[in-house]
C-alpha cells in the first residue's frame with residue numbers, strides 16, 4: 087500500500103493507505119482525529135470541512151492521491167487551542183450555536199476560512215459561503231450572528247495592534 | 248466536557264462505590280407502565296441518582312440521551328435546583344439503561360415534563376438528608392440550617408460543612424419520603440438563562456458522538472439492505488468486494504424493519520473506507536415477490552385518495568356532521584396531503600458492539616433510549632440483562648430515527664459472528680433509502696359555515712398508514728389510531744365547534760414508517776390549520792379573529808393569540824407585495840402559534856420572516872426553548888418547501904442530500920421567538936414548534952396570491 091506524509095495541525099504523520107481513500111477517513115481512522123465528521127460523502131453537507139493551506143475543503147471528496155505531501159492540513163482540533171480558542175469558536179460559545187453539534191466542526195471551519203478571506207463579510211457573503219454546510223438542527227440564525235460577532239471582534243483585535 | 252462514559256469507571260475513579268451517598272428515590276421504584284418506544288406517551292417516571300463523594304465531587308445522572316435538544320443539561324438542572332448546587336460544579340454521567348433509572352427514552356418531548364416532579368424530589372431528598380446530617384453534628388434543629396451552593400450552613404453561627412463532609416453521615420440516615428420542594432419564586436436555575444455545558448466540547452471537536460467511538464481491535468462494517476427494504480436476499484457475489492485491501496469478511500446479518508425481518512449483506516474491514524468501497528462492488532440479488540402491500544408512493548397516494556371517498560372509522564363525534572353537511576348550503580371541503588420524509592439526521596445511524604468470549608456484550612451507540620437498548624440487546628443474544636452494558640453516546644441529531652435501533656442490532660450480530668468489536672456505520676445512502684420515514688398522510692377536511700357567518704361545524708378525516716399498526720400490528724380495523732385521534736381531538740385543539748367530527752382511514756403501505764419530529768402533528772396540522780383559514784375566508788372573517796372566537800373558552804390559548812397579534816402589530820406595516828399567514832397547534836402539551844411573512848420576488852415566493860410563540864408552561868432554560876423553536880422553524884420549513892421521499896419500482900428515489908434537499912443558511916428567514924411565561928405544568932419543547940410552520944406558510948401564500956395550496960411540499964418557484 088502507498089505511504090503518505092501528512093501534516094495535520096502542524097504535526098507530521100505517515101500513513102499507509104489506498105490512493106483513493108478520501109482524506110476524511112484518513113484523518114478520522116488513521117490519524118485518529120474524530121472532530122471532522124462524515125455526513126454525505128459527496129461534498130453536499132460540509133460536515134467534513136477542513137482547511138488545506140487555509141482553503142476550506144470537503145475532505146470526503148479529496149482522495150489521498152490528490153495530495154502532494156507539502157500541504158498544511160488544519161482540522162477543527164487545530165483551528166484554535168484548548169487554552170486559546172479561535173475568535174470564531176468564542177463567538178460560537180457566546181451565541182450558543184450548537185444543538186446536536188455534529189455539523190459544527192464543519193460550520194466553524196467554513197466560517198474561519200470565510201473570515202480569513204473576507205474579514206468583514208456582508209450578509210450575502212455569509213449566505214454564499216456558508217450554504218455548503220447543512221445544519222439539520224437548524225442553527226442557521228445563530229451561525230449568522232456568531233459570524234458577525236466574530237468578524238467585529240477580529241476587526242477590533244486588528245485595530246488594537 | 249467532563250463526561251465519564253462508564254458508570255463503573257466513574258465509581259472506580261471517585262471511590263464512590265464504598266463511601267458515597269447513592270440515593271435511590273423512594274416511592275419511584277414501583278413498576279412503571281411504559282409503552283415500548285411510545286413516541287407520544289406522557290408522564291413517564293424515573294428513578295434518578297444523586298452521587299456525592301466524600302471528596303465533594305457531585306455527580307448527577309442524565310437519564311435522557313442528548314440528541315441536540317439539551318437534556319444533557321436540562322435533566323441535571325432540575326436536580327441541581329433542589330439540591331442547591333451550581334451546574335458548573337457537577338459531573339454529569341449518562342444512565343446505562345438499568346431499571347433503577349426508570350424510563351430513559353428521549354422522545355415525545357417528554358424529558359422535562361416527564362421528569363420535573365421526580366427529579367426535583369431527587370434533589371430535595373438528598374438536600375434534606377445532608378441538612379439533617381449537619382444538624383446532627385451541630386446538635387441543632389434542621390430548621391436552623393439551610394443549604395446553598397454545595398454547603399450546609401448553620402443559620403445562627405454561620406458555620407458550614409461541604410456536602411462532601413456530610414455525605415458519609417447522610418448516607419446512614421433514613422430517606423425522607425416527602426421532601427419539601429421549592430416555590431417557583433425561589434428558583435435559581437430553572438427558568439433562567441444558562442449557557443449549555445456541552446457547547447465548549449462541540450466547538451473544539453472534542454464531543455464524542457456514536458460515530459467517533461473507538462474500541463481496541465475494532466473492525467468497521469457497512470451493511471447493504473434490500474432497496475425495497477423488505478426484500479428477501481436471494482444471493483450475492485462478493486468476489487470483487489473481497490479483493491479490496493483491508494476487507495476481512497463479507498457475510499449476512501439479520502436486519503429488522505418495522506414489523507418484520509430480513510437479511511442484509513455486510514462488509515467488515517479493518518478500516519471504514521475499505522468497507523464502504525467494497526460494499527459498492529457487491530452484486531446482490533433481492534426478491535420482492537413476497538412483499539404484501541405497495542412499495543410505490545404513487546400507489547399509496549392513490550389508495551389514500553380512494554379512501555377519502557369512503558367514511559373512515561369514527562374517532563369522535565359531537566352532533567351529526569354528515570346530516571348537517573348534506574342539508575347546508577354554505578359548505579366547503581378540501582383534501583390536504585403531506586409526503587414521506589426522511590429524518591436525515593446529519594450523523595448517519597451507527598453503532599459499535601463487542602460481544603465478548605465470556606458471553607457478555609458492551610454497546611456504544613447514539614440511541615434515544617438506553618433502557619430499550621438494554622432490553623433489546625439481551626433479547627437478541629438470549630442473555631441476562633446483567634451481561635449487557637449499554638453506553639449511550641451523544642447523538643448527531645435523531646428526530647425520532649435513533650429510537651428504532653435496527654442499526655444497533657446489526658453491530659451486535661456482526662460482532663458475535665466475527666468475534667471482534669464491530670462498528671457499523673450506514674452510508675448516507677442506506678440511512679436515507681431505508682427509512683423508516685415520516686409517513687405520508689392525507690386530511691379530508693369539511694366545514695360548514697352557519698348562520699351569522701359562524702364557523703359552525705368541522706370534520707377531519709385523517710387518512711394513511713398507522714405507525715403503531717405497521718410496527719406492532721396493534722390497530723384493529725374498527726378502531727381509530729389513538730395517537731391520531733388524540734392529536735386531532737376537540738380536547739387537543741380546543742376549537743369550540745358546535746358540531747365536530749373526527750375519523751380515521753387506515754391505508755396500508757410497505758414503505759416503512761416511523762415517528763418523526765412531532766409525529767402526526769407534522770402531518771395533520773397542515774390540513775387542520777389551512778382549513779380553519781379556508782373557513783374563515785369563506786365566512787368573511789379575519790383568520791386570527793375567527794380562531795379567537797373559536798377559542799373563547801380556552802384562555803391560555805387566547806393569551807397566545809393575543810401575544811401573536813400584538814407582536815405582529817408591533818412590526819412595521821407590511822410592504823406592498825408582502826403577506827402573512829398564521830397557524831397554531833398543540834402537541835406534547837404545549838401550544839405553539841406562528842406567523843410566516845412571504846413576499847413575491849422575481850416571480851418566486853420568498854420566506855421573509857417567521858414569528859413563533861411557544862407556551863410550554865414552566866421550562867428549564869429559555870435559551871434552550873428558543874433554540875428548539877428555531878430548529879423547529881427550520882425543520883418545519885424544510886418539510887414544507889423541500890422535496891419529500893418517493894418510492895418507485897420498489898426503491899427509494901432519494902439517496903443523498905443532492906436528491907433530498909434540506910434548507911440551507913441562505914434560505915433562512917428572520918426569526919422572532921417569544922416564550923410565554925406562566926406557572927403551568929411543563930409541556931414539551933423539542934417538537935411543538937414544528938406543526939404550525941407549514942400551515943402558516945400555506946396561509947401566507949394564499950393571502951399573497953389567492954392560491955390555496957393543499958399539497959406539500961410547496962414549490963416556491965411555481966406558485967400562481
Ligand code: FES
Nearest residue numbers: 125126129132146
Ligand atoms: S461528508 Fe463531506 S460534504 Fe458531506
Ligand code: FES
Nearest residue numbers: 186187221222223
Ligand atoms: S447542530 Fe445538529 S446538525 Fe447542526
